[in-house]
């Protein structure tokens with residue numbers, strides 16, 4: 001069994017003549033929180049679109065829990081949960097109806113679905129909101145419901161694309177600490193795309209993506225050094241004033 005939850009190997013992608021990713025390689029180990037840090041246009045969303053097979057990469061290889069995305073797409077995608085920037089839940093339906101629908105999309109039968117919904121809703125702390133319409137939830141609660149949806153089929157890997165964008169400080173902290181708790185308690189491996197350095201902790205895995213290239217990868221503590229992550233990031237990307 002492979003030790004990596006997600007393996008990105010020499011992945012490149014262009015949109016016509018626009019080069020979005022060049023030879024991107026990194027692994028995320030099982031059961032670790034890994035941050036993918038990059039400013040706007042770094043290529044984070046493109047990479048997520050390739051991992052979820054929205055697009056096919058021009059070159060390179062992606063494996064999810066040991067399954068090659070191109071050769072075994074169904075197995076690879078079954079091991080993956082995704083929280084995109086845009087909402088995947090139907091705002092007019094209740095949280096329960098949404099989760100039941102997504103469980104059925106994953107082929108989970110009714111009885112098992114109800115047990116699984118109870119489990120994920122408790123994990124994200126929204127048990128009392130199951131019967132509420134998604135539209136009636138706060139921004140932070142909606143994000144937590146999105147995370148519950150992404151976990152419904154027990155993925156090995158959870159991708160979150162700028163999951164705290166648009167949230168107030170308190171909700172941001174809640175979504176982040178919930179995600180860290182999932183890693184610690186359920187063993188899911190997380191790839192957390194962000195441009196906010198404060199969201200990253202010393203023992204997190206860190207991949208710095210800039211203009212479509214990986215500039216640095218390792219533990220945050222190793223990369224940030226004595227002068228802190230912001231200084232290292234500015235030096236590495238050449239974006240210091």
Ligand SMILES: Nc1ncnc2c1ncn2[C@@H]1O[C@H](COP(=O)(O)OP(=O)(O)OP(=O)(O)O)[C@@H](O)[C@H]1O
Nearest residue numbers: 015018019020038039040041042043044045046047
């Ligand atoms: N559909 C598209 N057609 C052409 N170019 C694109 C397309 N999507 C992204 N790009 C370009 O690819 C590069 C990477 O963009 P991408 O959206 O992946 O970055 P990002 O790190 O997710 O940024 P953001 O946080 O702003 O979404 C940018 O130069 C962008 O302009």
